[in-house]
Amino acid sequence: MYTSEYWSKRVSWHEPPPQFPRLSIHSIIRSKTTGTHDVTSTPDVANHLLDKSSAVTAIPYPQSPTTKKHSKLRSYVNKITRPIICRFRPRAGLLMAPPPKAKKDAQPDDVPSIYSRFEMPESPPPLPASPISSTSPITDSAGMSQLEKDRAIRAEQDAAYERALKLDRERLEKLREERLKEEALERELAEQRERERIQKEKEALYRRTQNDWRRWARRALTLPTQDKEGLKFAVRLPSGRRHVDVLPADASLGALYMFVETLLIPPEFAPEDDPEEPPEGYVHTWEFRLVITHERVILPNNPDMCLRGLDSLRRGVLLIVEELDGGELPDDEVEIEAE
Template sequence: MDTDALSQSQKDALSQLQTLTNGGDVEVAKSVLESVDWDVQRAAEVIFDNVLPASSPATTMDSNVETFELDDSEQGLFGEHRAGREFRPVDGGFSSALIIRPIRAIITILAIPLYPLFSLIRFILRFLRIPLPNFAPFTLSSLTFPYRSLATGPGRESKAMDPRSVAERWVRELEEETGAVCIGRGHRSRSTGVLAENGNGHGVSSGANASAPGPSMLTARPGAWDPDGHDGEVKFLPDFFLGSYEDFARTCQRDATIGCVILVSEEHDDVAEFKRSTLTDPTFVQLIQDNGILVWGGDIRDRDTWSASQKLQATTYPFVTFIALQPRRAPATANAPAPMLTVLSRHQGPAIPSTSAPTAAQTLTTHLNEQLLPRVTAFLIRVRAQASERERERALRAEQDRAFEQSRKRDKERAEQRAREERLAQEVLRRAVEAEARAIEEQRVKETEARAWQAHRMEWRRWVRRGLMMREPRPGETGRGKTMRVGVRMPDGKRSVRFFGEGDGITALYAYVDSLFIAPEFMQDADPREPPNGNAAGDEGLLAEMEKSGRTPEKWWGFKLVLAYPRKDISWEAEKRLGDVEALKGGGQVVVELVPDSVDVKGKQKQTKVDVDVDSDGYHTEESE
């Protein structure tokens, strides 16, 4: 094949894909890369997962791959740097995959009639709670390429697990292989016997600095430590972040902490020694723990780990890299940009010899103590301090906002209270004005009725003076009975004396007293000759008028007559004679007391109070106050 026409990046991609597939046909590899726009990761997915490339051109980089700056200032300091990309061969090849595909398709078609039987047996076993064997040995995934990062493998479920479950499984397998336990979980299990979790409720392998969504499913493995507190030969692993690589990177960026990524491949012979010596080295593990370095790891046979290896440009395994926030490179005059997640150093290759190998514990410990930590710790502390200051300012602003909101609510409540009080005062004032207006209107109506009644009553007084008030008996007149002398004391203190016959009715006495209330301007000669409203004359007409007005006799007359001493009322009765009044036999002294009318709204007319006095006639009388 003519590869001269390819660019250098295309040649590198072709070389990397051939290394991943252990050689294979160059033309086929080139065609696959061209179909995915020279994206090695997607090309590997097409080959290993039998995924058809998208019809539209794909971008050269996965959208989820974050951009890293590379700090290579420490590269080549420990051990000889290996040139090129060093991948261990894997079983099989690209050419064998071309042969397996048609065979797999034929076997899948032949196995279709057996699917109902397999389903029935699976249902029965599940009902009986018997572990299910794999009844699908001839599926599209059973004969896939033996690269386990993109396929199933021994001890793994056929369906892809979420990154958290994959991380937990890998940590558990690492503990079983090394006989060690994650340091945080080991110490905590001695005291509590439970798996630690961080303050956010996110599970980590030991409950230290890392976090990932959901509770951890890891449990304490018996035999990893002495429950009585005697360590013996107990070995510890770093605390591993349980989650996806994307969550791990975001946590490092959010918390401004150093991240350590550990990538291994079981196909490499150096991985086993790396796990036993480096990952369980007490000095290295304690250094990681003391400096709060967040650790994430996995096997590149898992999809998320393989994707991380592509992003971090891992070339051989075991692979250890340290990442952290670092300031961006920008001109001195420009505004300082936000720091970004940066690869601080890469370490890949064997872990032996223990004093100089790239991934040996002593090499990594020396690098951390003498190179990486002194170089980045001060900046990360400053970043965390700035973040803490921003959080403090945010909390202060939130507190100020809450105080302002509370003050605003109080002011609003006070304003609403004042408005309610003003509305209530206005309502009270309005009701008072309306009540006063009604009172004035009622007063006006009553005064109008009182004036109309007084006018009507004056007409009756004048008629009573003409028609019912009898003249005094003449000397020697005997037709009206024995003459009797009656003295009248008016409410204003005026006295009047008049003679009546014993045969005269009590109406004559009341008519005489009533005539005393007529104003002088009303001349007697001008009094009406007929009763008002055409009523009948005499006591019959008076009774009819009283019933029509709805007033009692005392209120219709407007006064009552009482004997001065001893006090005794002289009530008006129709057709009753003066001689029949026991108190007036032989004459007497009477006092006129006003009776207020119910229609008199002012009610200023009060019953006259009299005190006892003796008039010139020798009768005891009551003086008006």
């Protein structure tokens, strides 16, 4: 029989608590009937009391619950740990001393039978090393698969970040292009308004200078009031007003053009306020031409050609003022009557 089997029979977790003998309390009570102490009668009284004291018993004192629990726990731990200790600490070939001879009067049920010699089981050979090492292909494949998953997740996150970044860049680029277009349009409109303003200022300056030159020409141009050889003519202005005057026969066509130019001076400028000198740096350009209607002859603006040399001007003819390119004047009719 092994030790584990022996202790498994001797120790039980549900073993009932041990029974304790009842204790008798021997009391010597003196007789109180006579009130005297009789030495000779004391043993008889004691024996009498002892015979009756068997009915008087003391309360048994059972084992403490804590001590009982500890005892059972200790037995259970010994039962569990002893086979393990014997398994991991084998002592093969251990010779046990022969058991003592049993007494003749001993009961066979009181003492369990014990072999005189037994051998503890040898410890099993150590388990072979696991074929799966830290660098085995299985662990490597598992680790690599997890690593590949992590890399795939990281790559997907990077790709999503790049896509979002690209969308943000495209949106910002689109907003920037729209802003640049708006700024370019506003700048172009501002430049156009500035050009128009400058052009208007230039035109206004040119008109003022041109009007000053016309006023100077009116002062410088002197026409005789009575001349038998002169050419009498009438000019119909764009406002509908008709003007009749006389030019000398020896006057040039340039003088005729200058006279028609002076008729375009606004009425608010009086002749006595005309300047005596022409505007400095101004070069006058003729914006109209005189045309004979019935012959469709254009009178050239030639200062060397005299009116006397033109046969068409000796008779009453109708001259039309035609606007040249870049001019603003409408066509006017000029009627010249020869005397």
